[in-house]
Amino acid sequence: MCGIAGLISKVPINSQKIDSFENVLRSFDHRGPDYSDTWIDNSNNIILGHNRLSIIDLSASGHQPMSSMSGKLKIVFNGEIYNFQYLKKKLDSVKEIRWKGSSDTEILIEHIDHFGLSNTLESIEGMFAFALWDIEKKNLQLVRDRAGEKPLYYALLNGEFIFASEIHEINNFFMNALNIDHEALEQYIKKSCISAPSSIFEEIKKLEPGQTLKFDATKFNFSVSHYWVVKDIIQKETKRRSIKLDNTSAKKSTLNILKEVVDSQIISDVPIGAFLSGGIDSTLISAIANDSLGGKLNTFSISFDDKSFDESSHAKVVADKLKTNHIEFKLHEDEALSLLKQVPYIYDEPFADSSQIPTLLLCRESRKYITVALTGDGGDEVFGGYNRYIYGPKFLSLKKIIPNKLFTSFGINIFAKPLIKLMTKLRFLPASSQLRLSRFVDVFRSSKDLSGFYENITDLSNLSDELLIKKSYENIPSTDNEEIIDLDINDQEALMMYDFMSYLPSDILTKVDRSSMHFSLETRAPFLDRRTVEHAWSLNISHKIKRNSGKHVLKEIINDFIPINLIDRPKQGFSIPLDDWLRNPLYSWISLILDEERIRGVGIFDPIEIKNILLRHQSGENLGAIIWNVIIFQLWHEKSVDNLKP
Numbered sequence: 001m002c003g004i005a006g007l008i009s010k011v012p013i014n015s016q017k018i019d020s021f022e023n024v025l026r027s028f029d030h031r032g033p034d035y036s037d038t039w040i041d042n043s044n045n046i047i048l049g050h051n052r053l054s055i056i057d058l059s060a061s062g063h064q065p066m067s068s069m070s071g072k073l074k075i076v077f078n079g080e081i082y083n084f085q086y087l088k089k090k091l092d093s094v095k096e097i098r099w100k101g102s103s104d105t106e107i108l109i110e111h112i113d114h115f116g117l118s119n120t121l122e123s124i125e126g127m128f129a130f131a132l133w134d135i136e137k138k139n140l141q142l143v144r145d146r147a148g149e150k151p152l153y154y155a156l157l158n159g160e161f162i163f164a165s166e167i168h169e170i171n172n173f174f175m176n177a178l179n180i181d182h183e184a185l186e187q188y189i190k191k192s193c194i195s196a197p198s199s200i201f202e203e204i205k206k207l208e209p210g211q212t213l214k215f216d217a218t219k220f221n222f223s224v225s226h227y228w229v230v231k232d233i234i235q236k237e238t239k240r241r242s243i244k245l246d247n248t249s250a251k252k253s254t255l256n257i258l259k260e261v262v263d264s265q266i267i268s269d270v271p272i273g274a275f276l277s278g279g280i281d282s283t284l285i286s287a288i289a290n291d292s293l294g295g296k297l298n299t300f301s302i303s304f305d306d307k308s309f310d311e312s313s314h315a316k317v318v319a320d321k322l323k324t325n326h327i328e329f330k331l332h333e334d335e336a337l338s339l340l341k342q343v344p345y346i347y348d349e350p351f352a353d354s355s356q357i358p359t360l361l362l363c364r365e366s367r368k369y370i371t372v373a374l375t376g377d378g379g380d381e382v383f384g385g386y387n388r389y390i391y392g393p394k395f396l397s398l399k400k401i402i403p404n405k406l407f408t409s410f411g412i413n414i415f416a417k418p419l420i421k422l423m424t425k426l427r428f429l430p431a432s433s434q435l436r437l438s439r440f441v442d443v444f445r446s447s448k449d450l451s452g453f454y455e456n457i458t459d460l461s462n463l464s465d466e467l468l469i470k471k472s473y474e475n476i477p478s479t480d481n482e483e484i485i486d487l488d489i490n491d492q493e494a495l496m497m498y499d500f501m502s503y504l505p506s507d508i509l510t511k512v513d514r515s516s517m518h519f520s521l522e523t524r525a526p527f528l529d530r531r532t533v534e535h536a537w538s539l540n541i542s543h544k545i546k547r548n549s550g551k552h553v554l555k556e557i558i559n560d561f562i563p564i565n566l567i568d569r570p571k572q573g574f575s576i577p578l579d580d581w582l583r584n585p586l587y588s589w590i591s592l593i594l595d596e597e598r599i600r601g602v603g604i605f606d607p608i609e610i611k612n613i614l615l616r617h618q619s620g621e622n623l624g625a626i627i628w629n630v631i632i633f634q635l636w637h638e639k640s641v642d643n644l645k646p
Contacts, residue, residue: 001522002064003031003051003165004076004152006131007173008140008217010159013045024169025049031078031165031517034058039065039074044138044217048131050076053520055372056084058269061101068113069097072135075112077105078165079128079150080524082264087111087123117141121212121227125264125530129207131163140215146228147378147528148196148209148505151513155204156222161215167348168640170204176641178203182470185604185633189467190459192352192629195506200349209505228530230501231487237537238488250543251556254535258557261529262288262374270371273298275362275523276326278314278567280385280551280558281376283322285526287561289374290324299324300366300373302358304331304576314567321562329365331358336576337585344635346518352632353507354578354625359515367519377508378527381499382536383551384492384544388457393491396453450491454498460625466609467630492541500533579624583617590614593631602637605630 005024009017018040025036032051039048050064065076081087084104091097091110100106104126112120112132127149132141142163144152154163155170157177164170171178184198196206207213210228215221245253266272266289274286276299290297299319303312312328319326339357344350346360366373380386489497509525516523526532536544539553546552555564582590592598594614599607610630617623 001031001053001055001080001150001517002076002078003028003517004078004129004131005049005164005169006076006133006140006162007047008161008215008220009045010220011045013040013042013047018047020173021047021049024164024173025051027169027172028164028166030520033520035060035063037063037065041133041135044135046133046140046217048074048076048133053371053522054270055080055522056267056269057101057103057106059101062103062105064105066105066109068109070113073109073113074133074135075105075109075130077108077128077130078152079126079130079145080104080265080522081108081124081126081128082261082267082529083123083125084108085267090123117143117212118227127524127528129165138217140217142207142213142215143227144207144209144211146210146530147500147509147525147533149509149513149525149528151510152207153199153204154207154213155201157203159220161220161222167199167201167204169348171201171640174203178641180604180641182468186468188350188352188633189626189629191506192460192625193506193510194349194351195502230497233534234487234489234493234497234537237534240538241540245539245543247543247553247556250539250553254539254543254553255557257531257535258284258288258526259292261526261532263292265374265524265526265529266292268372271298271369272372272374273300273366273370274324274374275299275366275376276301276315276319276324277376278312278316278318279376280554280567281379281527283318283376283562283567284379284554284558285374285376286318286324287322287558288526290322291561295323297322297324298370299326300329300362300369301326302329302331302362302365304358305333317566318562321566327365327369329361331361333581333585335361337581340581340586341589344632345639347514347632347636348640350629350633350636351510351514352625352629353511354628355575356511356515357576359511360518363516363521363523364519367521370521372522372524373516375512375523375525376527377512377523377525378504378532379551379554381496381504382527382533383554384496384541385550386495386499388454389492389495389545389550390548392450392453392457392495396450396491450494451498454495458503460629467605467613467626469604469606490541492545578628579617579622582624582627587618590627590631593634594627598634602634604633604637 007021022038025038029036029051032053034054035052037050048065052063054062056062065074067074081104084107088107091107091114095114097110108124117132121143127145129144129150129152142152142154144150151165152163153167153170157174162170162173178201181198181200181202184194184200188194194200196208199206211224211226213222213224262285274282274289274297276282276286286297286299301312301315316326316328336357339360343356512523543553544550555568558564558567594610596607596611599605599610613623613627617627
């Protein structure tokens with residue numbers, strides 16, 4: 001895994017510009033601490049830079065920026081090509097190549113040089129973000145992997161086109177001469193993250209998953225296109241369902257695919273392990289990897305003082321059954337609180353999924369033992385693991401038969417709210433359920449269709465209008481109902497598709513990439529391999545969701561490794577007691593950050609509304625998530641955009 005950056009300028013690149021670019025590279029050397037270098041072509045006013053984390057072929061032959069043997073191409077590459085050995089055999093069969101080493105980057109650039117970029121993108125399996133400079137054609141192509149595991153940002157401003165693995169480097173390069181994107185800010189307040197192609201800055205964009213950008217240096221403009229589209233994949237794979245697989249065949253074919261994928265992802269010239277929570281996804285990946293490695297897999301988990309958030313006992317049971325070399329890290333409250341305060345300085349734009357805290361600690365401690373970690377990320381989105389896939393369609397069916405007038409403001413005040421309070425008081429429900437039920441009522445009332453339901457159920461709050469001083473003129477939803485038109489899928493699968501397109505890359509994969517790469521740790525996600533994703537969409541929904549339970553086929557496979565009853569439990573999530581921490585041990589800290597004058601100084605939030613939310617939270621209403629969003633943004637703004645006027 002690595003960090004990449006590049007610059008194309010309309011004017012000659014002077015020494016000051018080179019120094020600025022090299023500062024960009026140094027600012028994210030955590031992504032590649034083993035080697036750093038730049039390549040400059042003064043005749044075309046272009047610089048490419050690379051920070052290397054050595055994983056495959058640790059020798060100097062794997063250093064970048066790298067040239068093709070023909071001298072026509074230059075590449076900076078971040079990621080892994082899992083089928084690089086197959087691609088090498090393919091190349092060797094058609095031409096004689098004197099290989100300099102055995103890195104996947106060398107094989108990639110030679111494959112592109114011989115077969116072309118389009119053919120190569122169809123052939124490769126992996127996670128990646130890379131830039132390819134064609135010396136003869138004078139064009140630069142940026143490419144991002146299909147699922148969006150690796151990030152890539154770009155900007156065109158004042159006669160300079162720049163790209164980088166992290167956003168703050170671009171901001172620093174332009175000396176903070178950027179503007180806050182207020183539509184993106186609203187999205188952040190609601191979702192805790194910002195979806196591609198937007199970033200927190202108007203001038204900086206994210207390349208979307210499965211997308212390429214072609215920059216013409218002679219005309220100094222660019223175009224963007226997709227080489228892999230989820231909708232197209234779904235259309236293709238669902239046509240294969242005409243032959244209905246029985247459970248045994250579905251189980252066998254899925255296991256074969258996962259074995260193939262995991263075997264390709266455990267290839268490494270550095271120590272490798274796996275994150276193990278004891279849930280279905282991480283257990284299955286660990287079981288297959290451990291089997292392939294002959295019982296020598298290192299697994300890692302994290303435990304909490306607060307037992308209501310602690311899954312470590314489940315992980316230990318699984319590790320004992322699989323006989324992995326298991327290490328457990330304890331997240332003490334004091335250490336967690338210290339990490340909380342560092343988060344805004346680790347992430348390159350506002351990002352406030354609080355599970356980033358245990359993820360950061362897990363990555364930091366695991367890095368002491370390994371350089372590569374397998375994860376179970378993507379299992380929920382690909383094999384139907386979230387409860388919303390089960391209950392969302394039922395919810396919409398229910399709405400059709402309940403009079404909507406019951407969910408007007410009058411109806412809610414007369415019927416719903418008193419009922420919720422009574423059930424809580426009589427201890428039919430825990431206090432925390434009151435907020436969730438109130439939220440359910442809001443979602444029920446405002447959802448008109450499936451895409452509307454998805455937007456509402458994934459929104460953190462509806463408080464953005466009250467919190468923000470400046471509102472955008474248009475609020476663009478992250479999902480598009482047009483995406484499911486003409487697709488032969490049901491509502492459950494449509495929700496899975498929405499998650500794969502938005503929540504997965506914007507939240508989950510952003511969290512994992514920044515947390516792991518901050519400590520120079522590479523993570524690999526077998527469930528997000530193209531082979532796994534396309535196979536999963538070829539299965540009938542009954543192989544994924546059955547009897548109000550998701551990931552059915554994965555459970556069938558796991559049962560051959562360990563008894564499924566050991567891990568088949570309600571999904572707990574990878575979370576922390578944020579509400580309690582913000583109410584008690586962190587209250588004095590957040591009071592300083594959310595001080596009225598400090599809020600006014602940044603100029604984004606209404607200090608009166610912030611004060612009101614804090615009071616409501618202190619009185620027992622669980623608003624920790626929205627408070628955390630505000631805290632993260634405030635600290636990020638003070639650090640990264642100190643001289644920027646919103």
